[in-house]
Amino acid sequence: APKYECTDPLGCVTYAPGEPVRIASALVISGPNTDLGVDSQHGVEIAMQFRGQLLGHDIELQAEDDGCSAEGGQTAGQKIVSDPTIVAVVGTSCSGAGVPMSEVISEAGYVMVSPSNTAPSLTNPDEAWKPGYLRTAHNDKVQGKAMADFAYNELGVRKAAAIHDGDPYTEGLAKVFADSFEDLGGEIVMFTAVNKGDSDMRPVLAAVAAAGPPEFLYYPVFTAEGGFLTKQAKEVAGLENTILAAADGMISDAAIKAVGDAGEGMYFSGPDLSFSGDIYDKFLDAYETNYGSMPISVFHAHAFDAANMIFDCIEEIATQDKDGTIHIGRQALRTCLYNTKDFQGITGTLTCNQYGDCADPKISVSQLQNGAYVRIWP
Amino acid sequence: MRQRFQDIDYLGVVLWLLRTGIIILVIWGSVATIIQNPYSSKTWMDFIVFGVAQGSLYALIAIGYTLVYGVLFMINFAHSEFFMSGIFTATILLANPMKASGFLDSHPFVGLGLITITAIIVSVAIALLTERVAYRPLRKAPRLVPLITAIGASFFWQYFFRGLFGSEVKPFPQIEGLIGKIPFLGTEILINQVVVIVVAIIMLIGLYIFVMKTKIGKSIRAVAEDKDTAALMGIDVDRAISITFAMGAAMAGIAGVLYAMVFRQVHFFMGFIPGIKAFTAAVLGGIGSIPGAAVGGFFLGMFESVGPSLFLQGLGIPAPHQLKDVIAFTMLVLVLIFRPQGILGERLAEKKA
Amino acid sequence: MREKQNTLKILLKSGLLSGVIALSVSMIGMVGLFSQRDMIAGVLTLGQLLLFASPAAFAYLEAVKISKDDWRKGLLAGLFIGVLSAIPLIILVIISTLVNLRQYFVSVSDTLIQILTFNQDVFLGSILLILVMAFVGLIAAGMRYMPIKYRHPIFQGLIWTFGVSLFSEVLSERVRSFFGSFITKIMFKSRATQPLFAIVLFVFIAGITYWQQGHKSSIKDFIDNQPPKKKRQYQLIFLGIGILILIILPLILGTYLSEVINNVGLYILMGLGLNIVVGFAGLLDLGYVAFFAIGAYTMAVLTSEGALGISAFSFWAALPFCVAASVSAGILLGIPVLRMRGDYLAIVTLGFGEIIRIMANSDLLKPFIGGAQGILQIPKPSIGNIVLFKPGQLYYVILIGVLIAAYISWRLRDSRLGRQWMAMREDEDVAEAMGINLVNTKLLAFAIGAGFSGLSGAIFASKLTSIFPHSFNLLISINVLSLIIVGGLGSIPGVVVGAAILVGLPELLREFKEYRLLMYGGLLIVMMLAKPEGFWPSTIQKRELHAFQESTSGNDT
Amino acid sequence: MAMLEINDIHTYYGNIQALRGISLKVEQGEIVTLIGANGAGKTTTLRTICGLIKPRQGSVYLEGENLINYKAHEIVYKGVAMVPEGRGIFAKLTVLENLEMGAFSRTDTKGIQDDLEFVYELFPRLKERRNQVSGTLSGGEQQMLATARALMARPRLLLMDEPSMGLAPILVEGIFETIVQINKEGTTILLVEQNATMALSVAHRGYVLQTGEIVLQDTAANLKQNEMVQKAYLGID
Amino acid sequence: MIILSANSVIKQFGGLVAVNKFTFDLLEGQIASIIGPNGAGKTTFFNCITGFYKFDEGSIIFNGRSLEGKSPDLITRMGIARTYQNIRLFPNMTAIENILVGLHPRLKSFWVEAILQTPRVRKEEKEAEEEANRILDFVGLSGLGDQLARNLPYGAQRRLEIARAIASNPKLLLLDEPTAGMNPKESSVMMHFIQNLRDETGITILLIEHDMRVVMGISENIAVMDFGTKIAEGTPTEIQTNPRVIEAYLGRGAAAGFNK
Ligand SMILES: Nc1ncnc2c1ncn2[C@@H]1O[C@H](COP(=O)(O)OP(=O)(O)OP(=O)(O)O)[C@@H](O)[C@H]1O
Ligand SMILES: Nc1ncnc2c1ncn2[C@@H]1O[C@H](COP(=O)(O)OP(=O)(O)OP(=O)(O)O)[C@@H](O)[C@H]1O
Ligand SMILES: [Mg+2]
């Protein structure tokens, strides 16, 4: 038989018979944001389980840690690209890790699909976008705007305040919310911040109360700070009637417990989680069996979709020898992924643009009612 | 010429500029804020109460740093973990199960008592274990060595408890009877804040009396001054040091319970920032001094609570509360420039010869 | 009679202690997690190794306390310790069948119980556990009674086998790139060693060690025995080889390990700077990361092609400004803290580090340095048209930085300024009375230390191409301080050793995940207890430690 | 039975050997002095007796009981007190608190009160200053305090390390008078002194220490006349 | 010629007046002593001279220049060196290193030169080393240069402290109880050493001492201090017989001793 010759400009990955197709994940699986990454990793693992084999090859996952930091992202990236048998990456969890990692991945000719990077800069070619980067997570611009929309139009509030905690994700989201809300004609009475790790939020809440008090208070932070803000807001004079709202950083079991009664009636923006369909039911079953609990954060579905997008493309573009050896062109894989159109995933119907924004940006708002998130909008 | 130049105390000039600069900035900011008058006097009162409550917690934790520092001249980085371990354990093993079973609601104070005792026991046990394993063998080593083991112990315990109880934020139940507000000087304060402040003050005074008046307290002070001579008096130095750790840890354990009462959630990482703040408070007040730790704690709590709104808001600084730690540390520097020994620190002899 | 009681006390104490430790590693989830990780494929998992480590260690250490020479008693003791070690675990297993422990202790999962009971039911599993633990204790105690001639090679063999197994992921990647996948498959399976290879490795190392015992001659002895002129020649040759290795290192290490080395290098650079401040001048600085941040931000602002950048500067043109900015910051910080002593200094510098980080993260400075969103699009250094993109290329930039810093440190240490620092460190008042201007001397230490850190930060920013305030937290300062002390305070090679241990090792052990910091903490404690003077102590540190030993020996004996 | 008997003590600081086989005896009611050059090991001998350093070899008997396995603070309970070199007062504690620390090993409140009166009588100056923070006392007063504090333990054996060091001549006389007086009250004293002339004039017997070894022992009167002692320690040529 | 002139110096600690209007002149080349009861303020006076304490009132003029407000390092560079009542060597540095630190004010090299290893630095370092060894020999510690200061015998430490002090080439040397803790024999040796030092170098020496044999043996002028004030000044014979001094300081016994 004629020997296969690789013509792909970025090179090819070849798997001999019996060798597994290797993909990597680079998610945050240590440190304070562990839940986020572990949940996504489980999503990838279930996708692998469902797929079983790719063109007669097993699939193997090399799980790396992005540490939720720029350094962590870069190191994980270097580790991945030092292994030529890895064909694609699901990651990163955190946008901060995504920026340097996408650079490493891109330069080495690999491809990565992030399940949970939401920073606008990552898919902006004038800022951080690099060829080979895609994501199934929504862009923050969408979520912030959606929340503003909901507050202004749906709840009819005109005075709002926003608080962030200095996290890039939180800050970005709060900013987009504030800008959008003002664009809609509302008034932002205060845009302020706390620090990660703070516990006494009363002074800042009192300042917010004194500034308005706002009808609506949006703090898209994570569980710990969010818990403090929620509980203490109820205790600060002037904020008794303010509507509280947070974002997907606080959509989790732990968050429900952390806010307790104080969170009753509070709103949460986030990717639409009312996933439905057979696949998702099967997914949840598998999740429960494998890990003994229901998903702990929101991005498992995005990771599942990301992995499946990659698998689909591999199946589409790989060339197979008679003996079962497969060859995957790296550029071909990239092109295929960027051309993804109407991909039917758990998170919706995904279509990627030329800068890798693939999400079907369905943002919903849910309300905490009797200790459970209930989707109320749209 | 060179001589003349050297004679100028340019350091003094720079220091003068620095502190005058800070003071002018603070005054300017405050005046601007007051002119804008964004807050009612009730809000100001709130800020003060918040600050005092937070300060009480800092003070209680700071005691542990100050006691250990006074005796061993060592920054016990792991102290923040003594604080965390007690209440974290008590919350998971006691408070939440008691809440679930309804016991806590039917017997709130018995329950709270049990939680407190458990928290103290765990904190003290962790402290004694740490002292025995990581500090005692290094008592006479160069000073930075135990500092490093303390840092190591801090990491170790943090992640030990994370492994044990998980990384999630855990809720701490509300205690019936401590919910609500009471009127106070034209404003209302939360009952749990009152409890925090009162308990903290009682504990601080009690501890001070204990250290100054009782035999054990005096033996600790003697050990602090000179271990060999203390042994010559018949004092068991190891025991005295263990007691010191235990007292500090017990205070931290109580601080943990108060913290949980006010903030109602616990986490394996919850000790880190209060720990740093409390150590700052201890230094601010004059490390080694018990009243100093108390004063430092209250001051720091006040700076953090009132500072951003008073000093920064008027200057039009965005998100002033984000900078509260900047204020806290700047105030620390300011105080130390004026009083290098801290607010109540003992005069380190001007310079010994 | 009393003797017997004593024996029983020792055994009970060490057995239960060992059991509690085994229980702890199980309950915090380490055993469970690491059981998924094979060491020797199909034979031994890391989790098992961890579980058996404590009875093995206690049996080995305690058995001799029972009887120094009667090995039968010793073996019995080992057995006993092993059995006792199993008891807390069995209690855990039994309780877990009665109550759902997982609602309290998240790591006590069914998987853990299965591991502890070897997938059997509670009764059988417990018996098995006791037997296995007893066996481990027995073997470990037995080792102690083995003549050193055999014991030493066995230990060496074990250490190497476990070491290679532990690092098999990285090693297999290297082996593959050098020798191809066929050989790799013989040696490694996924992230573990193949059993056969493990055996061969063990036998080989043990054999070599055994053989070496008879031929005690080291290269050092050989050189020391040469005449002075020859000796110098040999030293030059070794220096040459050393430099050559440094130059070709990235080729040997490959991409990932080069990346690790680069990270270590940046820490070495910082460590060298902090070593001047803390090690030479004795000023405890806990906010050292501030200068790193300032160097990084200066580089970012000057070179970034994004919205915030001035972009007119190349990496090389910006570098002096970065160093200058850090040096100025060093002096600026130095002035208010000059009169503070000891730990007052520590907390104020800590505050300074936090102030810098918070300001960088603040909305106040966001228009200038990006706030939480950081600064993106920082170009990598380039020489001519070649962009130093790969870790293996950036390596040389870092290497040159480290060499320059090390050279400066070394020269300064032996200079008049070095003596000034040393004197100040020993006794500030007297140093001043010796005519030393404390202000200048301290400020110089801060400034030079800050300069190294700024350089490191500048390279860091360029290496990462994007920086976020988050990267400049207190942990970095703590890490740098720890590494210079673990390496040996005041020692220049110590910085390298310390960075390799505290930065390189955790980097390679990424798979320990959330237990990395726990192990890091434990490691710090163990290392300081074992080697309070550090791994490569400076002369002065040795002297101080000597004083420490002299004064403690009295209390210990 | 001798009050104190030490046999063949070898004490080390790390690897430096400070004592090379010291043996000496102090009988009940005696004042015994140890003289020797700087670094001869006098302080080390006292520290070994009271347990602050443990010897590698040798034994220390107090009225027949071996002290080697006791820690320093336990030895205090056996009736040994020391006035350490450089006085070692607790500078931040008041005079009274210092004295109370001296009685730390005792629980008989009444006895302590009596002894307090006794030392106040011995050193009326301390009574005047009882509430002063002791760090601000003058050198001589601090020396009185250190001695008084040791007496508060009501020791049977009192070890004194250079009580006259750094004191004004007028105080030196006073200190030696006090030593004699304490001894008369029934306390056995082992005295280390540089001021050999004075020491030998109050002591009953003396030992001469040289680089960690006893080179001479005799009655105080004889030692005073000894030519070698005169030359080496009394400065009489 | 008067080299040091203190005029009505006052130093207070809180309410305590440690030095009270102390006036004292020191002639160049003299060996003079300050004596007085414990706590009289002698060491405090030394600390005022050397800039360790800022005195509250009065003036101290050294070689025509006021010492007021000067920092210790400057004062050392002006030519005053001292030793301490409790030896304060740099314990973990060797004897030679201690002296090299003492030589500091005489060295000129700049730290940048040290990095570049300019010939000037090398020359200076070499000379400094030689000078340090010379001083070591002079104080009689030849061969002990590589010993850690901490490990030296007590007497040697005292000498090393003096060596370190004279390394800066001072015009005035302040010695605080140089014979404390020495036996009579050792004190005599030290006494002769001090006398020699002055005779050979012409340096002015001011010492504080409680050992009357030393004080009376070598001092040319003695000031007696009590409660911070000067209660007497004069030659040894004058002082020995001064009733106020006997009353406050010497005691009858010591005074009687001199008369023997
Ligand atoms: N902490 C220590 N570390 C090391 N060596 C020591 C220590 N203390 C004392 N030495 C050494 O032990 C020896 C005996 O010292 P010791 O203090 O007992 O002498 P001494 O007779 O009391 O002298 P002095 O008259 O100076 O008080 C000396 O050589 C001294 O250097
Ligand atoms: N830093 C200080 N703070 C407060 N009081 C001090 C300080 N330094 C010295 N004193 C007090 O000043 C007085 C004089 O002390 P100084 O040390 O000068 O005495 P001295 O004459 O040297 O005595 P001695 O002969 O005992 O050394 C003493 O009462 C002392 O307690
Ligand atoms: Mg002595």
Ligand SMILES: [Mg+2]
């Ligand atoms: Mg004095």
